[in-house]
Amino acid sequence: VLLAAVVALWLTVKKSTCATVHAGFWVDDAVYDSQRLGISLTREEIDRVAAVARGEIALAFRGLNIAFSDSRNPSYRVRVVEELRDLRFKWQMSVPAQSRAVSGMGGQGAVSLSWMASAAAGFVPQGAGRTALLDAIGTGVGRAAVHEFAHILLPRAPIHDSIDRGSYEYDTASRREQFAGDMHWDLAWRFLQKRLAPCAPPVP
């Protein structure tokens, strides 16, 4: 009986450590009505940007035990807003993204669409066309969201220590790598593998 209890307890613990983490990512309704974006985007264009961003997020967390949706309820969530201001400064300081997290309690972040749109416009080659611009914006938004999700999933991990410009952890979005080409994890990957470990396959 004791052994059965121990096994049952172990199974419970085992189950809880591999429970899927749910995370939300969405574009705020207000963004669709915004007249103030650096470049004006139609509803359809914003949807395309969001779809590209979702693809970036799925790619970054592929193989990990986390499920993304556009639900606003999960404890871990990042939304796309029109604009973000750094409230620590008296002057109007626009920032690309930010987040807040409490260890073990979840957290929330935001990505500025207007910041990403104007930065992407600077990195897309001239004459590349509207679709290339939208995809660059979506890539930038998605990678910024990935960075903020890393912060809120791993509030204690020193992810800004990365000096790899091609990594999600790198601490500035003002870089060509944010908007095009491949991106990879650096030092956060081992923490994520632990935090979002897939459930072990059942023992035969």
Ligand SMILES: [Zn+2]
């Ligand atoms: Zn950061």
